[in-house]
Amino acid sequence: MSDNNFLNKKISIGNQEVPVLYLIGGAAFLFLLFLLFTGGSVRDNSGNSYKTKRMADGRVWITENLKAEVADSYCFNNAEVNCETYGRLYTFEAAQEACATLGRRWRVPTDEEWGKLAEAYGGYKGNSSDDGKAAAEALLGEGSSGFNGTLSGFGIRGERFFYMGDMGAYWTSSAMDGRYGWNYGFSMDNKNLVRDKITKVYGLCVRCIKD
Secondary structure (H helix, E strand, C coil): CCHHHHHHCEEEECCEEEEHHHHHHHHHHHHHHHHHHHCCEEECCCCCEEEEEECCCCCEEECCCCCCCCCCEECHHHCHHHHHHHCCEECHHHHHHHHHCCCCCEECCCHHHHHHHHHHCCCCCCCCCCCCHHHHHHHECCCCCCCCECCEEEEECCCEEEEECCEEEEEEEEECCCCEEEEEEEECCCCEEEEEEEECCEEEECCCEEC
16 A cells, blocks of 8 residues: 555544544644643753743743853852752853853843743732742742742852752843842742842852743
């Protein structure tokens, strides 16, 4: 039987005769939908692989902390095991370079884009009715969103380290001015998501977004 004859062959489903071609096309379509909503993966130029997902804001994000090794990045307490578990900590400028290692369509999300992600899950402190608690519950750890945010702490120049297990903050690409950049952070004590500014030399975690 030729390929064309096979594709035109009809199969009985209930009271209907359905061409094989339609079934194959439908399966491919469903597979594309599966990839669209459950996510895929991407690698950085060092070979680290990251899961990706289209979040409720409609954008594709990596759902693991970035591990790409660039200048002005380091592991919490300079311990490699922390990079494996929590990703690297980056200065503001290093964060922009690190997301680029995923490919030309990947970058650090803006303040506005991080804000829209937060709003899709209830909003952040100062922009929600619950001080950002619902968003933190959805985005942190094994929350319902699948974002898998972490309490990775932060560092200063790879010399001093603070708050692992208590706080976790993520850079945006938006600078407040020459000294400060905007970030979004989770707090274990308050169990909420906060938008804040911090000096650009601090080491924070990074998530990347796809254009």
